Amino acid sequence: MSWSGDLYLTERAVILSIGYELLQGRVINTNATYISRKLSLLGYEVKAIISVGDNYNDIGKALDFAINALGARIVITTGGLGPTHDDITADAIAKYFRKKLVLNKEAYEMIRSKYESAGMEMTESRVKMALLPEGSKPIPNSVGTAPGIHLRLELVELFALPGVPKEMEAMFEQYVEPILRARTGIQISEGYLEVMGVPESGIAPLIKAIAKKYPIYLKSHPQLHEIESPLVKVYIMATDKERSKARSLCLEACRDLENKLRTLKEAKIIRSCECS
Amino acid sequence: MSWSGDLYLTERAVILSIGYELLQGRVINTNATYISRKLSLLGYEVKAIISVGDNYNDIGKALDFAINALGARIVITTGGLGPTHDDITADAIAKYFRKKLVLNKEAYEMIRSKYESAGMEMTESRVKMALLPEGSKPIPNSVGTAPGIHLRLELVELFALPGVPKEMEAMFEQYVEPILRARTGIQISEGYLEVMGVPESGIAPLIKAIAKKYPIYLKSHPQLHEIESPLVKVYIMATDKERSKARSLCLEACRDLENKLRTLKEAKIIRSCECS
Incomplete structure (x- = not known):
């Protein structure tokens, strides 16, 4: 939520x-x-x-x-x-x-x-x-x-x-x-981040913290297998009346999450933050 | 309906x-x-x-x-x-x-x-x-x-x-x-019929008549273009407690429709009645 x-x-x-x-x-x-x-x-x-x-x-x-x-x-x-x-x-x-x-x-x-x-x-x-x-x-x-x-x-x-x-x-x-x-006059910025090596359940607490901290929509999508070969794609969407503000917010939240993920030993960022 | x-x-x-x-x-x-x-x-x-x-x-x-x-x-x-x-x-x-x-x-x-x-x-x-x-x-x-x-x-x-x-x-x-x-103990038989050369709107009255006549589900799906290159796929589904009865009903209704379609000058049946 x-x-x-x-x-x-x-x-x-x-x-x-x-x-x-x-x-x-x-x-x-x-x-x-x-x-x-x-x-x-x-x-x-x-x-x-x-x-x-x-x-x-x-x-x-x-x-x-x-x-x-x-x-x-x-x-x-x-x-x-x-x-x-x-x-x-x-x-x-x-x-x-x-x-x-x-x-x-x-x-x-x-x-x-x-x-x-x-x-x-x-x-x-x-x-x-x-x-x-x-x-x-x-x-x-x-x-x-x-x-x-x-x-x-x-x-x-x-x-x-x-x-x-x-x-x-x-x-x-x-x-x-x-x-x-x-x-409407709404502008949207959305992006992805991809991380390998950590199961979705391992990332869950970090996602929760970022979702609480920023007014954004954030959702993790497991791509392969939770345990055997974890690859998780995280989707971020931010909205604002101004496009540049939506993009800044998307990037800020995404980078914050990325930095937190880098502190996990097994995590390997395979796609760094992108926001449209 | x-x-x-x-x-x-x-x-x-x-x-x-x-x-x-x-x-x-x-x-x-x-x-x-x-x-x-x-x-x-x-x-x-x-x-x-x-x-x-x-x-x-x-x-x-x-x-x-x-x-x-x-x-x-x-x-x-x-x-x-x-x-x-x-x-x-x-x-x-x-x-x-x-x-x-x-x-x-x-x-x-x-x-x-x-x-x-x-x-x-x-x-x-x-x-x-x-x-x-x-x-x-x-x-x-x-x-x-x-x-x-x-x-x-x-x-x-x-x-x-x-x-x-x-x-x-x-x-x-x-x-x-x-x-x-x-x-449930329901058996289903379903099939298709395909006709070229007549627009869906031209077939509509025949479909309506067959749908009224038999206790089946019947639906036409235009495949290409209504006017320029009409190709219509007709789906038929019949249900019964017995599989053989469902199939007979599916085939009977389908063949009835096929015979009516054959009376149209431009109609070319490209797939004859099939019922599973």
């Missing part, structure tokens, strides 16, 4: 991944990793990543958990925006926030023009992708077909993105990221 | 992944994929996968959400069992279920013997790994050091496993899987 850095990570975010394929272990949720990394570097505190199925009740319960139990003010969903009957994300979001699901003209035009240039007509399944919760803005999809959903509510700002990674990533970078960057 | 197969998927499970590294996008949650795949094939309905940080409040809220909102009767956690001060999973579980955290003699012996054979003593950080919620059984760790936790409660059976994938997988297979297999 070394989140003294909470001070600057004021905006809470939750990622909600939607799709039975995630719950059945048929797809690895790399989307959540991508988004959580992006959000962290933009200065948001990701409180949880939740995967549920394409199920109205469960999507509603997950939104409730994210917003009311965890206090999320940014919610990013992925998946369930396609043309098939089980792609229910837009409708589930509308139901949860008590909005009507309406034909969004801008979204309709985005979809229609794509099919038209391929000589295809608008069928019911294709029109379905233009049905968004009332008050939403469609998020342009430069890679695929289904637009995303941007919904600003009283407490929460929600972005619904598709599940196909290339589409999701392009839409995040082109649309979501500029909006989120403008909401 | 083609889960008519719910009939046999009676036991609800939730996977709770614990660790800030997941929320910061520094680690891909392959553990959850592994466990959700295993649980699905064992006949459990995974209702959600949740990742939260190493934080007492958030772990408690996630357990509450899993058990009370989603009705989970099996909860499997990963991560946070190591020797460092921020590994708080055992304590957080104890707090949530109002159990004392006590030194488990069996766990202590497992840990002590490992360090002893490496000529190392039991320090406070190492003893910490033997502190389990009262009434738990330690789960042997054949790969690493920290034992897991098996806690049988009135409504819920909880298994806490470490975050290191190799340790987690070995412990799941050697300890958790036999217990979970004995609780």
Whole structure:
């Protein structure tokens, strides 16, 4: 619990991944990793990543958990925006926030023009992708077909993105990221230190002391084997409104830890402090 | 919503992944994929996968959400069992279920013997790994050091496993899987069908019809591009108490869909029905 850095990570975010394929272990949720990394570097505190199925009740319960139990003010969903009957994300979001699901003209035009240039007509399944919760803005999809959903509510700002990674990533970078960057002014510096020869349990007291001393996030990750061939990677993250201050803090804490590690007989620093 | 197969998927499970590294996008949650795949094939309905940080409040809220909102009767956690001060999973579980955290003699012996054979003593950080919620059984760790936790409660059976994938997988297979297999007698048959030349939105009405007609789970996954180079993979899963019946149902529904697809002019079946 070394989140003294909470001070600057004021905006809470939750990622909600939607799709039975995630719950059945048929797809690895790399989307959540991508988004959580992006959000962290933009200065948001990701409180949880939740995967549920394409199920109205469960999507509603997950939104409730994210917003009311965890206090999320940014919610990013992925998946369930396609043309098939089980792609229910837009409708589930509308139901949860008590909005009507309406034909969004801008979204309709985005979809229609794509099919038209391929000589295809608008069928019911294709029109379905233009049905968004009332008050939403469609998020342009430069890679695929289904637009995303941007919904600003009283407490929460929600972005619904598709599940196909290339589409999701392009839409995040082109649309979501500029909006989120403008909401915070947080700078992050992060770094690693690697030490061989001492098991994680041997380093634990030093880590604890440094984590208490500085307002940083600090975490050790054993890489090989605790006893036979100990190699521990220590991750450090510092935040500040100013980048140079975040970096100074990251380096100061890291060097302090490194100096303490050098006093241990078996410890061999194989990567010295680095902070971005 | 083609889960008519719910009939046999009676036991609800939730996977709770614990660790800030997941929320910061520094680690891909392959553990959850592994466990959700295993649980699905064992006949459990995974209702959600949740990742939260190493934080007492958030772990408690996630357990509450899993058990009370989603009705989970099996909860499997990963991560946070190591020797460092921020590994708080055992304590957080104890707090949530109002159990004392006590030194488990069996766990202590497992840990002590490992360090002893490496000529190392039991320090406070190492003893910490033997502190389990009262009434738990330690789960042997054949790969690493920290034992897991098996806690049988009135409504819920909880298994806490470490975050290191190799340790987690070995412990799941050697300890958790036999217990979970004995609780259900469900057989699953699953298969794929692949079709080129028709966009997912063109296949959607056929999928919808088949999903309504049979008690199966059916899901289309676009592989390339909806318009330019459509290639759609269709996943089919059927469950039954008898394996042969599950397989017949999977094949029957798949072939029905395949025959309907063949009536579309542009459709080219590139992988014919397969069911395990």
